[in-house]
Amino acid sequence: MGVDTLLLALIDGVSYAGLLFLVALGLTFIFGVVRVLNVAHGSLYAFGGYSAASMGIWFAQGAGSITLSILALILGAGIVGVILGYGLMLLLHRFRDRDPIIQLLVTFGAFMVLEDVQVMIWGTQPYFVSDVMFQMGDTSLLGVVFMNYQLWFIPSVALGVYVLLRWFLKHSLKGRQIIAVTHDREVATALGVNAGRIASFTFIIGASLGALGGALASPTTSLVPGVGADMIVLSFAVVATAGLGQISGALIVALMIGIARSLSVYFLPQFEVVMPYLIMMAVLLIRPQGLFTVAEARRI
Amino acid sequence: MTALLETRGLSLSFGGIVAADNIDFSLHEGERLAVIGQNGAGKTTFINICTGLIKPDSGSVMFDGKVITARSPRDIVRRGMARSFQIPQLFMEHTVRQCLELSGVARQRKLSLFTNLGKANDGPGVDHILELVGLRERQHELCDSLPEGQRKLLDVAMSLMLRPRLLIMDEPTSGVSTEEKHDLMEILMEALEEQKTTSIFVEHDVDIVKRYASRVAAWISGAVAADGAPDTVLADPTIQREVLGI
Amino acid sequence: MIKRLFITGIVFLAVLGLSVAFPWMRVPLIMALVYGTAALGVVVLLRAGQISFGHAMYMLISGYTVAFLSEAFPGTDGIVLVLAGTGVSLVTGMVLGLFLVRYRGIFFGMLNLAISMVIFTIVTKFYGMTGGSDGMRVPRPSLFGADMDRAGYEATLLIILLILAVVLVFSVQQFFRSSAGEAMASIKTNEDRLEYLGVSAKKLLWQGYAVSAGLCGLAGAFYGLSQGLVTPEAGYWLKSGELVFISILGGSAHAIGVFVAALLFEFVKMYASILVGGSWQLVLGVTLIAIIYFLPDGLTSLLRKKRQTAEVRS
Numbered sequence: 001m002g003v004d005t006l007l008l009a010l011i012d013g014v015s016y017a018g019l020l021f022l023v024a025l026g027l028t029f030i031f032g033v034v035r036v037l038n039v040a041h042g043s044l045y046a047f048g049g050y051s052a053a054s055m056g057i058w059f060a061q062g063a064g065s066i067t068l069s070i071l072a073l074i075l076g077a078g079i080v081g082v083i084l085g086y087g088l089m090l091l092l093h094r095f096r097d098r099d100p101i102i103q104l105l106v107t108f109g110a111f112m113v114l115e116d117v118q119v120m121i122w123g124t125q126p127y128f129v130s131d132v133m134f135q136m137g138d139t140s141l142l143g144v145v146f147m148n149y150q151l152w153f154i155p156s157v158a159l160g161v162y163v164l165l166r167w168f169l170k171h172s173l174k175g176r177q178i179i180a181v182t183h184d185r186e187v188a189t190a191l192g193v194n195a196g197r198i199a200s201f202t203f204i205i206g207a208s209l210g211a212l213g214g215a216l217a218s219p220t221t222s223l224v225p226g227v228g229a230d231m232i233v234l235s236f237a238v239v240a241t242a243g244l245g246q247i248s249g250a251l252i253v254a255l256m257i258g259i260a261r262s263l264s265v266y267f268l269p270q271f272e273v274v275m276p277y278l279i280m281m282a283v284l285l286i287r288p289q290g291l292f293t294v295a296e297a298r299r300i
Numbered sequence: 301m302t303a304l305l306e307t308r309g310l311s312l313s314f315g316g317i318v319a320a321d322n323i324d325f326s327l328h329e330g331e332r333l334a335v336i337g338q339n340g341a342g343k344t345t346f347i348n349i350c351t352g353l354i355k356p357d358s359g360s361v362m363f364d365g366k367v368i369t370a371r372s373p374r375d376i377v378r379r380g381m382a383r384s385f386q387i388p389q390l391f392m393e394h395t396v397r398q399c400l401e402l403s404g405v406a407r408q409r410k411l412s413l414f415t416n417l418g419k420a421n422d423g424p425g426v427d428h429i430l431e432l433v434g435l436r437e438r439q440h441e442l443c444d445s446l447p448e449g450q451r452k453l454l455d456v457a458m459s460l461m462l463r464p465r466l467l468i469m470d471e472p473t474s475g476v477s478t479e480e481k482h483d484l485m486e487i488l489m490e491a492l493e494e495q496k497t498t499s500i501f502v503e504h505d506v507d508i509v510k511r512y513a514s515r516v517a518a519w520i521s522g523a524v525a526a527d528g529a530p531d532t533v534l535a536d537p538t539i540q541r542e543v544l545g546i
Numbered sequence: 547m548i549k550r551l552f553i554t555g556i557v558f559l560a561v562l563g564l565s566v567a568f569p570w571m572r573v574p575l576i577m578a579l580v581y582g583t584a585a586l587g588v589v590v591l592l593r594a595g596q597i598s599f600g601h602a603m604y605m606l607i608s609g610y611t612v613a614f615l616s617e618a619f620p621g622t623d624g625i626v627l628v629l630a631g632t633g634v635s636l637v638t639g640m641v642l643g644l645f646l647v648r649y650r651g652i653f654f655g656m657l658n659l660a661i662s663m664v665i666f667t668i669v670t671k672f673y674g675m676t677g678g679s680d681g682m683r684v685p686r687p688s689l690f691g692a693d694m695d696r697a698g699y700e701a702t703l704l705i706i707l708l709i710l711a712v713v714l715v716f717s718v719q720q721f722f723r724s725s726a727g728e729a730m731a732s733i734k735t736n737e738d739r740l741e742y743l744g745v746s747a748k749k750l751l752w753q754g755y756a757v758s759a760g761l762c763g764l765a766g767a768f769y770g771l772s773q774g775l776v777t778p779e780a781g782y783w784l785k786s787g788e789l790v791f792i793s794i795l796g797g798s799a800h801a802i803g804v805f806v807a808a809l810l811f812e813f814v815k816m817y818a819s820i821l822v823g824g825s826w827q828l829v830l831g832v833t834l835i836a837i838i839y840f841l842p843d844g845l846t847s848l849l850r851k852k853r854q855t856a857e858v859r860s
Contacts, residue, residue, distance in 0.1 A: 037652060039787070094839065101597055102838060105794055108787050109838070112831030119824065233663055233783055240656040273667045277660035284657060288649060351742075377744035389739040391732040402729055406743035411726040413753070462743065 004144045009266045010259060011141075015150040017258025018158035019217045023231060024238035024250045025161070026209030032182040032245035033202040035100060036092060039107040041210045042232025043114035044084055048211025049218040049227065050122045052076030053129040056218075060131055069132035077215035081208025084114075089203035093196075111228070119225055128222040154216055161209065162251055169247075178202060182245065234276055241280045243290025253283075253291060302365050304329050304466055304498055305381070310349060310359035312522075319345040320356060321522040327466070332492075333500045334509040334530070336543055337519030343502050344386065346519070347468050351383045352376045364465070382464035386471045386502075388455035390443040396454055397439040400426045403461035425461065432491050433457045449476045453484065460491050467492065469501040473508060481505060485512050506534065506544060518543050554712055565704055572700045574812050576772045579707040580765045582808030585792035586718055587761030590754050592798040593722060595734025599655045599786050600662030604759045605766030606781025608635040610669065612770040613682035624687040624771055631767030632760055639759020640752075647751040650737075659783055669778045681777030684770045703772050711805055714761070718801040721757065730754050762789075791834055797844020806845050 027041045055072035088110060095106050136148040169175040180188035181198050189195045213231075221227075238257060242249030257276045264271040271278070283291050303326035310323040319342045327333055337343050348354040350361050352373040360369045363381055391399050401417050404425050430436040433453045438446065443454065452475060459467055472488060473481045489512055492499050503509050509516060509530060516533040518526045520542050526533045533539055565572045588601050608631035615622055615630055642661060649657055669676045676682060688694075689702050721727045730750040732740055737747045770776045779785065792811050796803030811830075818829035837845075 091835075098842065102794065102842075104597075105791060106835055106838060108791065109831040109835040112827040112834075116825045116828035116831075229782075229784060233659060236656055237660060240653060244652060270671055273671075274664045277664050280660050281657065284649070284653060285645075288653065290653075372741070373738075374741045374744050374746060377742055383742065389736055389742070391739065392735045394728065394732060394735070398728060402725070402732065403743050405725045406729070406745045409744075411729055411745065411750070413721055413724050413726045415725060416720075416723050417725040417728040458739075458743070 004142055005266055007142055008144055009262045011146055011151055012265070013259035013262035014255065015154045015220075015258075016262060017255045018154040019213050020234060020238055020258055021158050021251050021254035022161060022216065023210050023213035024235040024242075024254055025165070025247065026206040026213070027235050028239045028242070028245055028247065028250050029165075029209065030202060030206035031239070033178060034092065034199055036103045036107060037236070037239075038088065038206075039104065039232060040084075040088055040110040040114055041107075041207075041235065042228035042230075043111050043118065044080060044207050044210035044228075045214035045217075045231045045235075046118055046223070046228035047080045047084060047114070048077045048214030049223050050118065050127060050214075051080045051211070052215035053127045053218045053223060054122075056129040056131060060129075066132065066135040069135055073132065073215045073218075074212075076218075077208060077211040080211040080214075082204055084211070085204040085207025086200060088207065089200045092203075093199075111232075115225070115228065118228070122223070124225055126222040126224050127218075130219040133219040149219065157212075157216060158251075161212075162247070165247065174198075174201065237276045237280045241283045241291060243293030246290065246292040249290070249292030253279075303327060303362070304364060305350065305500075306362045307350070308360050308362075310346075310356050310361065312345065312349065312354065312356045318342075318522045320349060320359075323359070323522075323524060325517070325524060325527075327498065327500065329465075329498050330496075331498055332489075332512060332514040334513035334516045335500060335502045335519060336504070336509060336516060336539075338543060341519040341543075342522035343519050344470055345522070347383060347470055347500075347502070350376075351381065351468065377462065377464075380465035381468070382459040382462045382466070383468040384456045384459045384470060384472060386474060388448075388451040390446075390451060390454060390458070392444045393442065395440050395442055396435050396446070397426065397430065399443060399454060399458055400429055400461050403458045407462045429457050429461055429491070433487055449480060449484075452476060453487070456488060460495065460497075463495055464497060466498045466500070469499065471502045471504070473503065473505065481508060482511075510534065558708060558712070561708060562705070565701065569697065572704055573772070574816050575809075576700065576704050576707060576768075578809040578812035579704070579711055579805070580769050580772065581789070581792055581812065582711060582805035583707070583714060583768070584762045584765035585789050585796065585804045585808055586714060586801060587758035587765070588789045588793040589796065589798050589801065589804050590718065590721070590758040590761070592793055593727070593734070594730045594751055594754055596650065596751070597655045597790055598658040598758070599783060599790065600658030600660070601758065601762050601789055602783070602785035603658075603662035603665045603781045604635040604639060604762035605769055605785070606662075606665060606669065606776070606778065607638055608632060608763035608766030609684075609770040609776035609780055610676065610682065611635075612767050613684050613776050616684055616687060617682070620685070622687060623691060624689045627687060627771065628764070628767040631770070632763040635763020635766060636756060636760040639763070640756045643752045643755035643759070647748045647755060659786070662781055662783060662786060666778050666781045666783075669781065676778075679778055681775050681779075684774050684776060686774060687771070700772070703768065707768060710764075715801045715805065718757075718761075722801070726750060726753065795834070795837055795844055799843065803845045810845075 023041070023045050026044070027038060030036065030038050030041070052073045053076070055076040056069060059068045059072045088107070091110060092103060092106060095103050133147050133149040136153060138145050138147050139151055169179055177188065177193045177198055180191070180193055181195055185195055238250055238253050241257070242253040257279055260279055261272060261275045264275045306326040307323050310320050312320040323346065335343050345354065349356050352368070352371050352375065355370040360367055362368065363376065363379055366379070368376055368379065391402065394402070398417060405411055405417065427436070430439050433456075435450060435454060435457070438450070443451065446454065452472065456469060456472055469488070473484055476484055485508055513530050515528065516530045517524050518533055518539045525542070526536050526539050534544070561575060565575055584601070584605055587604070588598060591598055611631040611634040612627045615627055646654060646657055670679050686696070686699055689699065689706070694702060722731070729740065729745055730753070733747050733751060740747045766780070769780060788811070792807045793804055795807035795810070796805070814830055814833050815826055818826035822829060
């Protein structure tokens with residue numbers, strides 16, 4: 001193993017971490033406000049991917065420029081995020097006073113439904129639309145050739161989303177209202193925050209992030225039924241390891257898991273799939289509430 | 301005679317706020333200590349440290365001659381120090397009777413997979429306590445359906461079922477109407493007398509303190525400012541000004 | 547009591563009658579009883595307010611134990627295989643439980659999920675030993691020393707499972723009413739108070755965890771025997787999710803609910819795949835959401851409502 005293999009693993013890992021972060025961010029963001037772990041988030045990832053791929057094919061019939069390809073990714077993710085995010089929110093709204101476990105199961109039911117809807121729309125044949133990746137060209141680093149798409153596009157989108165979201169939560173009115181609802185729903189409502197509207201807004205943003213993760217992943221991997229199921233457990237692992245509702249924590253953990261995973265692809269291939277879970281167990285063994293959660297004082 | 305409960309140099313601060321300031325304190329068998337002090341003076345923190353919920357920064361707690369500093373609440377309860385809570389801590393999905401039965405079985409350490417909860421108990425114990433605290437009529441109702449005053453009673457009753465040597469009660473009469481306060485204290489004191497249990501209770505009502513305490517300790521800013529016979533402590537000008545607000 | 551025995555007898559005979567009259571119902575009925583048994587394990591944890599998203603792993607562990615044993619020692623009796631599979635799951639649960647009972651809520655659920663994913667992956671990756679995603683075959687063994695043809699074998703399994711279901715419902719119900727069981731249920735409402743009564747919540751949860759792993763193991767062994775095949779899919783998180791679903795549908799008020807829920811689950815699944823082919827998940831998902839919506843406390847809430855109205859009348 002040389003420096004080039006290490007570099008390869010590192011870049012792969014960062015790019016994968018970017019995708020993982022986007023999906024996990026959506027999940028943890030929704031959890032923060034609505035207090036539901038959304039199992040159907042995996043479907044959003046899958047739908048985002050398929051929808052971006054379809055858009056890509058549709059747009060490519062014209063000129064096939066890089067702008068159009070990127071537009072296809074964004075549009076694909078956006079449409080899915082808005083429609084499914086809003087739909088899921090409406091569904092969960094009917095169960096809003098119920099036990100969190102019940103709400104989680106409702107999203108599980110929604111996940112089952114969406115899995116089949118996805119097969120109805122896109123079939124079971126693998127989908128692979130990677131035009132955008134080749135349009136962006138490649139870069140040679142230390143004699144290793146990297147696709148620009150993975151080298152800088154995915155990581156910068158992920159980082160951009162992170163910075164934007166942090167800024168939004170801190171400085172915009174709506175962002176602050178979201179923080180308020182996350183912190184204490186009752187008090188926020190008493191102060192005049194429309195918790196219902198905040199919930200739908202959060203759901204759409206969170207869902208779009210999941211779909212964006214899928215859309216960005218679609219050029220790098222072939223889409224088959226079941227991608228959503230695999231992704232949701234991975235992002236669960238990220239969210240639980242970081243601590244629920246921790247945005248910066250999710251970024252760091254996604255990097256940890258992404259890099260560890262790709263290192264194991266190159267050096268310990270048998271461990272590739274189990275790596276995220278091993279990290280999660282190790283972290284929770286030492287910090288039972290997640291890496292970045294500040295322990296709450298018990299009130300008695 | 302060795303003290304039942306003794307603390308030496310107990311200190312704790314949360315981010316600059318001193319919640320316990322070098323507390324040296326001792327309590328003897330048979331005493332009935334009332335703890336008074338403004339909100340935030342560190343009364344509950346003191347109880348939490350003694351009962352193992354919070355670890356002190358420094359200092360030690362001894363119960364019955366043995367060091368119990370930073371032991372788990374479970375271990376401390378098993379040694380004979382029980383507590384009740386300012387906010388009643390009940391099993392909301394169980395009935396009143398079941399809560400007491402669980403306490404009883406817990407005291408006897410007879411939790412078993414093979415005996416029904418209802419049968420596992422020394423029946424008269426539960427019935428007696430139910431009678432004493434006046435909850436017999438509602439024994440088969442869920443705790444969730446009790447009004448605040450009765451929740452408070454049940455909370456203390458659960459601790460009484462443990463037949464502790466020392467019972468620490470955190471504001472047993474808060475949230476109870478003034479007329480009912482005395483009745484409640486009568487009930488509690490009768491039960492404590494019967495079980496020969498030493499007790500500490502946090503209380504704001506001066507009348508109650510005068511009537512039921514054998515000794516009073518006043519807390520100011522995490523420290524014991526005055527400690528002694530009720531008449532002396534309650535007549536202390538500093539205490540009157542700082543604690544009682546007279 | 548007599549009334550209860552009477553009802554049990556009627557249900558027992560009805561199931562047997564159905565399987566004789568309609569032989570095609572045998573397999574779905576067996577599957578419903580298998581999943582009901584496994585979901586019963588999940589219900590035990592649900593009593594303590596904890597949800598595991600990885601309990602299918604105990605079915606997997608037990609199923610593969612059965613497969614390995616019947617490969618290593620051909621001719622081992624089915625009953626011995628079941629005992630061995632259950633035992634291995636039980637011991638695994640007891641060991642993993644030591645670590646898992648420190649966690650609550652989402653963390654408990656996710657750690658179970660993580661461990662199940664690790665086990666799922668190991669089974670999938672070690673192709674040489676486990677046959678990878680193709681799984682391992684479980685040749686039809688003798689039962690109580692008797693070799694049988696397929697029909698007789700299935701009928702015997704069904705009878706064993708039925709008897710087992712009755713025994714399990716009664717004993718789990720007994721567990722729920724026992725002092726340890728009631729104390730475990732109070733972990734759900736106030737674990738701190740339990741500690742202040744001098745009771746170790748972790749120890750109680752550990753007991754419950756061991757029982758739940760054992761029940762899932764029992765189910766897994768019968769799953770292997772009745773399918774004649776175990777695949778890693780049996781331990782994938784989706785299967786664990788289905789178990790949670792069945793147990794919530796059944797409700798944690800009474801152990802019987804979960805078998806009714808499993809029956810419903812299995813038959814909705816079967817009819818859906820007959821009616822709409824590949825889209826059975828869609829029908830199942832919609833049905834499940836609808837049931838949760840209309841029956842907030844699971845199927846056993848129907849039972850309770852009926853009893854309450856009866857009490858009001860009398």
